Amino acid sequence: MMRASLFGLGTAISIVFSGSVYASETPKLPAQEWSWQGIFGTFDQQELQRGLQVYLEACSSCHGLKHVAYRNLTALGYNDEQVKAFAAEYEIEDGPDDEGEMYFRLARPSDHFVSPFPNDQAARASNNGALPPELSLIAEARQGGADYIYALMTGYVDPPEGVDLPDGMNFNTYFASQQIAMPQPLFEDGVEYADGTKASIDQMARDVSAFLTWTAEPYLDERKSMGFKVILFLLVFTAMLIAVKRKVWADVK
Amino acid sequence: MSSAPEFKNPIVRWIDYRLPVFSYMHEEYQNYPMPKNLNYFWNFGALATIALVLLLVTGIVLAMHYTPHVDLAFDSVERIRREVNFGWLLQYLHANGASMFFAVVYIHIFRGIYYGSYKAPRELLWILGVVILLAMMATAFMGYVLPWGQMSFWAATVITNLFSAIPGIGEAIVTWLWGGFSVDNPTLNRFYAFHYLLPFVLLGVVILHVIALHVHGSNNPDGIDLTGPQDSVPFHPYFTAKDSVGTGVFLLILAALVFYAPNYLNHPDNTIPADALQTPAHIVPEWYFLPFYAILRAIPDKLFGVIAMFSSILVLFVLPWLDTAKVRSARYRPLFRWFFWLLVADSILLGACGANAPEGVWLILSRAGTAYYFLHFLVVIPALGLLETPRTPPTSISQPVLATGNDPSPGAQASGGNQ
Amino acid sequence: MAETAQAPETQGDDETKRDFLILATTAVGALGTALFAWPLIDSMNPAADVLALSSAEVDLSSIEEGQSVTIKWRGRPVFVRRRTQAEIDEAGSIKIINLPDPEDDAARAQRPEWLILVGVCTHLGCIPLGQKSTDPRGEFGGWFCPCHGSHYDTSGRIRKGPAPKNLEVPVYTFLDDNTVRIG
Numbered sequence: 001m002m003r004a005s006l007f008g009l010g011t012a013i014s015i016v017f018s019g020s021v022y023a024s025e026t027p028k029l030p031a032q033e034w035s036w037q038g039i040f041g042t043f044d045q046q047e048l049q050r051g052l053q054v055y056l057e058a059c060s061s062c063h064g065l066k067h068v069a070y071r072n073l074t075a076l077g078y079n080d081e082q083v084k085a086f087a088a089e090y091e092i093e094d095g096p097d098d099e100g101e102m103y104f105r106l107a108r109p110s111d112h113f114v115s116p117f118p119n120d121q122a123a124r125a126s127n128n129g130a131l132p133p134e135l136s137l138i139a140e141a142r143q144g145g146a147d148y149i150y151a152l153m154t155g156y157v158d159p160p161e162g163v164d165l166p167d168g169m170n171f172n173t174y175f176a177s178q179q180i181a182m183p184q185p186l187f188e189d190g191v192e193y194a195d196g197t198k199a200s201i202d203q204m205a206r207d208v209s210a211f212l213t214w215t216a217e218p219y220l221d222e223r224k225s226m227g228f229k230v231i232l233f234l235l236v237f238t239a240m241l242i243a244v245k246r247k248v249w250a251d252v253k
Numbered sequence: 254m255s256s257a258p259e260f261k262n263p264i265v266r267w268i269d270y271r272l273p274v275f276s277y278m279h280e281e282y283q284n285y286p287m288p289k290n291l292n293y294f295w296n297f298g299a300l301a302t303i304a305l306v307l308l309l310v311t312g313i314v315l316a317m318h319y320t321p322h323v324d325l326a327f328d329s330v331e332r333i334r335r336e337v338n339f340g341w342l343l344q345y346l347h348a349n350g351a352s353m354f355f356a357v358v359y360i361h362i363f364r365g366i367y368y369g370s371y372k373a374p375r376e377l378l379w380i381l382g383v384v385i386l387l388a389m390m391a392t393a394f395m396g397y398v399l400p401w402g403q404m405s406f407w408a409a410t411v412i413t414n415l416f417s418a419i420p421g422i423g424e425a426i427v428t429w430l431w432g433g434f435s436v437d438n439p440t441l442n443r444f445y446a447f448h449y450l451l452p453f454v455l456l457g458v459v460i461l462h463v464i465a466l467h468v469h470g471s472n473n474p475d476g477i478d479l480t481g482p483q484d485s486v487p488f489h490p491y492f493t494a495k496d497s498v499g500t501g502v503f504l505l506i507l508a509a510l511v512f513y514a515p516n517y518l519n520h521p522d523n524t525i526p527a528d529a530l531q532t533p534a535h536i537v538p539e540w541y542f543l544p545f546y547a548i549l550r551a552i553p554d555k556l557f558g559v560i561a562m563f564s565s566i567l568v569l570f571v572l573p574w575l576d577t578a579k580v581r582s583a584r585y586r587p588l589f590r591w592f593f594w595l596l597v598a599d600s601i602l603l604g605a606c607g608a609n610a611p612e613g614v615w616l617i618l619s620r621a622g623t624a625y626y627f628l629h630f631l632v633v634i635p636a637l638g639l640l641e642t643p644r645t646p647p648t649s650i651s652q653p654v655l656a657t658g659n660d661p662s663p664g665a666q667a668s669g670g671n672q
Numbered sequence: 673m674a675e676t677a678q679a680p681e682t683q684g685d686d687e688t689k690r691d692f693l694i695l696a697t698t699a700v701g702a703l704g705t706a707l708f709a710w711p712l713i714d715s716m717n718p719a720a721d722v723l724a725l726s727s728a729e730v731d732l733s734s735i736e737e738g739q740s741v742t743i744k745w746r747g748r749p750v751f752v753r754r755r756t757q758a759e760i761d762e763a764g765s766i767k768i769i770n771l772p773d774p775e776d777d778a779a780r781a782q783r784p785e786w787l788i789l790v791g792v793c794t795h796l797g798c799i800p801l802g803q804k805s806t807d808p809r810g811e812f813g814g815w816f817c818p819c820h821g822s823h824y825d826t827s828g829r830i831r832k833g834p835a836p837k838n839l840e841v842p843v844y845t846f847l848d849d850n851t852v853r854i855g
Contacts, residue, residue, distance in 0.1 A: 039513065067328075067331050067335065072335075133525075136331075137331070137524045137525075140516060140521060140524040141521050141522070141524040141525045142521055143521050176534075216524075217341075218335060219334070219335070219341045222341075223341065223342075223345075223512055223515070224512065224513070226342070226512065227508065227511070227512025227513055228512075230508050230512060231505065231508050231509065231512065234501060234504050234505045234508055235505065237501055238498065238501030238502060238504075238505060241494070241497045241498045241500075241501045242498050242501075244494050244497070245494040245495050245497070245498045248490050248491060248494040249491060249494070249495070252289055252486060252491070253289065
């Protein structure tokens with residue numbers, strides 16, 4: 001009776017809370033396959049490097065990446081020299097100097113990615129009042145994560161019959177209200193990949209989705225590898241604890 | 254009742270003579286008689302303590318890196334995850350540990366309801382438990398505000414605004430809680446101060462809870478008192494061993510969450526920094542508050558919604574007096590058992606309602622669920638005590654064993670039976 | 673429950689097995705607790721961003737002979753001084769055996785022209801004066817600490833006063849003729 005009730009309970013709970021815990025409104029997202037999925041999943045460095053390139057060339061003029069420091073890019077397979085040179089392509093505000101003035105200097109690896117706009121108001125002013133969100137955490141801040149980003153990047157279509165788009169808005173199948181202020185950011189061959197990969201929209205969308213998943217959780221690889229060891233340890237330890245318990249209780253009743 | 258133990262170590266003897274901690278531990282956690290028929294549902298109190306210690310320890314270390322200022326809080330949490338050694342692990346342990354704490358405590362509470370653990374002489378034990386639940390809810394609520402995400406900010410705004418429903422002084426109370434005219438930096442700072450304080454208050458109440466428990470000892474699945482030493486086994490090694498098994502399983506589930514689904518129970522909107530000028534499409538609390546949230550929104554009137562929500566916990570305080578039955582355990586109360594599972598199903602239903610907007614079928618269900626919840630405690634439970642004919646519990650815990658095995662005496666019969 | 677009768681030897685064996693199991697399980701549990709404690713302790717060590725700022729690069733090209741510059745490194749001031757030939761000669765000329773903290777000037781400066789010191793007095797931690805041309809330099813031409821009157825010479829060595837040790841020389845590397853990395 002107890003077991004049946006518990007089973008029923010478990011079924012009820014899993015039906016009610018299937019998928020994510022909270023009701024969502026975006027249209028059903030097609031599920032994608034990613035290299036970091038599963039117990040042994042890890043990021044693919046080549047994919048991340050291509051994704052970085054897509055971000056730099058297609059996104060960084062409007063979207064910041066402020067939680068990522070240039071030195072974090074060593075996780076993508078770049079060495080210290082490359083990271084230093086990359087950082088030095090950007091200028092960052094520093095100061096005040098001895099005269100009390102703010103000045104610009106070359107960015108160092110310890111600095112965080114320079115944002116395209118100094119503040120939200122400037123960002124809105126350059127984008128018809130719309131605020132391009134900062135992208136470091138976007139994969140975690142949207143239901144569906146990388147699946148959503150991929151769907152959004154590839155979801156630009158002509159508006160269907162009868163849908164009137166206000167000026168400056170674009171139609172996207174997977175955006176919440178299906179009217180998005182951002183124009184289509186990815187076009188065929190829009191980026192020339194350093195490793196020669198064909199830059200189809202699908203390719204770029206996948207690569208940037210992977211990159212943004214990394215920016216949201218750069219410690220994913222460590223988390224999963226530690227997790228495997230911890231759970232293995234706990235399984236063995238719990239088995240030992242069960243054996244001890246049985247031995248201790250063997251003479252009761 | 255137990256003999257004073259002779260400690261061999263002279264240092265131990267010296268300390269114990271002046272502050273009898275070792276004798277106390279020996280009496281309360283080594284020799285202490287525990288009913289030998291306890292099932293694994295009796296693990297959950299110990300698991301709750303483990304969860305609390307885990308939260309305290311991770312919390313103190315997280316507090317070394319967190320900044321309670323509206324401009325810096327969100328970034329400080331991101332910094333913990335990215336820059337602090339093992340910071341991501343500590344933050345995930347803390348957030349998921351809180352969910353595990355509530356899961357374990359809810360099962361612990363339902364165990365108490367099923368087996369009548371709240372009945373005399375354990376009424377005060379039960380009441381202390383409800384106090385612990387309230388302290389947990391306050392602590393968790395304030396803790397969730399600290400990362401200063403969208404959900405943090407808006408949950409704080411919605412819940413503090415509830416107090417404005419109090420007639421007359423409501424607005425003044427809300428302004429006092431906020432320290433301003435909206436949830437802002439003063440609010441965040443004081444929530445941090447209280448979030449650090451309350452767990453230690455909680456620890457104190459837990460200690461009282463355990464002291465109260467040890468006065469009359471644990472209840473057991475048969476709901477009958479111990480009749481003699483044949484009914485019990487000493488806490489150590491029997492229950493240190495059994496609780497360790499439960500702990501192993503608890504840690505496995507926690508590890509599965511922390512390492513493979515760390516954000517499953519988190520809402521994506523809380524990864525967006527708080528914006529006072531933009532309300533999220535759906536404001537939802539963490540899963541452990543969902544049933545109470547459903548009750549709050551089921552009532553169309555603001556004040557009565559608040560009263561209903563608080564009453565749903567206050568009704569637990571008086572449960573020992575609402576239940577008029579003479580038999581403790583649901584094992585011997587077949588009708589009560591059906592209503593118990595109905596209550597469990599109702600709680601899960603209310604949780605589902607809390608996750609959805611209060612409209613259409615969900616609104617109807619939350620109202621039905623709320624109605625049943627109060628009906629259960631205020632009508633069903635008292636009525637059952639008077640109307641139900643319970644089965645006869647065994648005369649002692651050991652009796653069924655003696656009956657099925659070796660006891661040839663005519664009066665002995667196995668009654669009830671194991672569930 | 674009926675107890676199976678056991679011969680004393682096998683009963684003893686059972687107990688030994690049980691003891692070993694309990695011992696092994698306790699040991700594994702202790703190991704697990706230690707492994708859990710490590711992240712808690714290590715989280716208090718400097719975080720990645722603190723370590724990233726643990727070295728500072730200084731551009732030497734704008735510092736003239738006889739000029740001193742103060743930079744902040746790991747939260748403390750560092751004196752970078754381009755010494756004149758007179759200062760270098762004086763630093764090398766005295767008998768180090770008479771010094772309170774004997775140390776050769778050659779051991780304190782990788783290139784004699786450049787003196788790099790942590791600008792914290794080794795007595796009780798004040799910042800010695802002598803970086804600006806208008807500052808008092810003390811009786812030995814180097815630095816003077818106003819708090820309790822410690823005098824440092826042109827190599828940053830303590831000559832007179834309560835400070836016990838010479839000004840600390842941090843770890844530094846010349847990346848090229850115009851850049852030095854401290855730390």
